[in-house]
Amino acid sequence: MADQGGNMPHDELIFDWNEFGRKGRIIPQNFEFFDETLRDGLQNPSVDDPNIDQKLELLHLMNDIGIHVADIGLPGSSERAFNDVLRMCKEISDHKLNIRVACAGRTVVGDITPMIEISQKAGMPVEIYTFIGSSPIRQYAENWDVETIVKRSAEAIDVGVKAGLPVAYVTEDTTRSRPEVLATLFKMAIDHGASRLCLCDTVGHATPDGVRNLVEFTKSVVVGAGADVGIDWHGHNDRGLALENALWALEHGADRVHGCALGIGERVGNAPMELILLNLKLLGYLENQDLSKLLQYCTVAAQGTGWDIPINYPLVGRDAFRTATGVHASAIIKAKKKDDNWLADRVYSGVPAGMFGREQEICIGYMSGASNVNYWLREKGIEPSESLVKAILERAKGEKHILTEEEIRAVIEAHG
Secondary structure, X not given: OOOOOOOOOHHHOOOOOXXXXXXXXXXXXXXXXXXXXXXXXXXXXXXXXXXXXXXXXXXHHHHHHOOOEEEOOOOOOOHHXXXXXXXXXXXXXXXXXXXXXXXXXXXXXXXXXXXXHHXXXXXXOOEEEEEEEOOHHHHHHHXXXXXXXXXXXXXXXXXXXXXXOXXXXXXXXXXXXXXXXXXXXXXXXXXXXXXXXXXXXXXXXXXXXXXXXXXHHHHHHHHHHOOOOEEEEEEXXXXXXXXXXXXXXXXXXXXXXXXXXXXXXXXXXXXXHHHHHHHHHHOOOOOOOOOOOHHHHHHHHHHHHOOOOOOXXXXXXXXXXXXXXXXXXXXXXXXXXXXXXXXXXXXXXOOOHHHHOOOOEEOOOOOOOHHHHHHHHHHXXXXXXXXXXXXXXXXXXXXXXXOOHHHHHHHHHHHO
8 A cells, every 4th residue: 555645665566476375495594605706617618717816806706795615726737726726715814704715626636635735824724625427428438437436536535534624525417427326425425524515517407307306315315324414506507597406406405506707617607606696685585695796796707707798698787777668768767756766776677776786777779768868868967858859869760779878969969
């Protein structure tokens, strides 16, 4: 009902079908975000390796937006990788950042020992993510049998655990692996002291049903072992389902979900971290988490990796909050005239721009009406006249694109 002033309460203005009869489970209370931008993200064949200053800036932004753990590289892969990882660890220590660090490596002792060395030099724990392929197709290609995988995995886990570091056991291509093999590998990892099991959709094979089945299977193995072991979900986007799968994994019991800035990563990429955060914020799970630097996080990641953000990309794309369509712009303008920013930010947007450091933009183009022009002119401090509005609209209707500011100002100047 409207109040005496004629204003409707905001909670009556949107009926949320997303929540009506919702069947999704409650997301674990202490779930965590694991940022892979500086490891898996850099494995994309088209990105640049950011310089160390860019990596440090990105690390600070991850900390500011509430990322719990960052995978900051494969220190066993090269001297530069080792030095960059060590420098980032010291940055966290020196600035007392809340974010924790992890590093990745194969189930090879030579990949684990550099992580131990970095932990000792930086004086802080480094979580070890040690990975090996587990699917039958990978076993066949590598000429491995299950006994070989078990032996190599146990040796690598033992090295990390003996050094007093937390170890996450990563089964590559988990989503195409046989349940009896996974049960054997998971039980081995638990017996040898692994603190986490990481389920990987390495080639982007999973659908939401597959996510549900795999996470619930893993939970049953953990419960059967009587262990207190965390479950990670790491997904790729080959089917375009990485974001949905990440959210689904949380709903079905994973307590740590992986993502990369802008979804960069191997082939078509990983789950996009900023969109995981955005959706969980809008679902009400991150009420106290400040995401005002989410746009900056994406911008720095794009600059550091040389990544071009698509113009229609959600949240950070150029057109994410732009409209030149007359009826859309008219609704936003009418909302603004009610002096209600909440209303203006939602009347034609499912994502409130202001919540994430952006704003609604009204442009002038071939589908615009007079309201677009009036609004644009007043925003620039120019009082619109009927003839000026008509002149700008005539120019817009004759073009195949949205008018640039220079084109609009040329009409204004010609109009006198």
